[in-house]
Amino acid sequence: CRLLVGPVMQFYWFWTPQYLFHARGLTLAEIGLFSWIPFLFGDIGSIGGGWIAGLLIRRGFTVNTARFSTMYFGAICCLLSIGVVTAATTASAIGFISLVLFGNTFLSANMFAAISDLVPRAAVGRVTGMTGIAGGLSGLTFPLVTGWLIDHVSYVPAFFIAALMPLAGVVVLHAVLGRIQARPTPSISENVGLSC
Numbered sequence: 001c002r003l004l005v006g007p008v009m010q011f012y013w014f015w016t017p018q019y020l021f022h023a024r025g026l027t028l029a030e031i032g033l034f035s036w037i038p039f040l041f042g043d044i045g046s047i048g049g050g051w052i053a054g055l056l057i058r059r060g061f062t063v064n065t066a067r068f069s070t071m072y073f074g075a076i077c078c079l080l081s082i083g084v085v086t087a088a089t090t091a092s093a094i095g096f097i098s099l100v101l102f103g104n105t106f107l108s109a110n111m112f113a114a115i116s117d118l119v120p121r122a123a124v125g126r127v128t129g130m131t132g133i134a135g136g137l138s139g140l141t142f143p144l145v146t147g148w149l150i151d152h153v154s155y156v157p158a159f160f161i162a163a164l165m166p167l168a169g170v171v172v173l174h175a176v177l178g179r180i181q182a183r184p185t186p187s188i189s190e191n192v193g194l195s196c
Contacts, residue, residue, distance in 0.1 A: 001071075001111050004169030006135030007142035008078060008162050009104050012038065014143060015150075015158070016097060023155055024090045038097040045102035049074060049109035063117050064180045068170070070110045075170045077103020081163035085156045100162075107166055111173070117180050 016035055020026040049070050056066035081100045087093040115127050149158045
């Protein structure tokens, strides 16, 4: 999942200023004035994704339902990436970018939390690191593809691919895992010595 989700955030980190300058005609001062807004939405999505999943679990939903419903919701928000290049105004393009980053981090909060649901506590760091390698490798290749597309075609296919990658990632994760089940909470005796 991280292989397909991670590069979308990187795409927006690296290409938002370029897009706003070249495609939307903003000056560097205007980019500085407005380009932080989507990333604030990303912060809100990250906190909100974890909070909503926790709320669902407290209300009696299974961990599986809480994690996958929030991940799918975030992935659906990411489909709004297509709206960035079709938006009539720069303000609406920034609005679409904001909603995409909200969705991406909403999804990511639960993608990362699912690791702790799936593997023993001692393996969480290793498994998260392995997913980081996958995200890093795709993060190396996606900018190359993006640059080529923008140089030879336009921004449209790059934003279209960025729209589909998170949903594809969640679908693949769901197909591979099937269900996410909460691991039993360790007893006090199992936690002895872990506080050091």
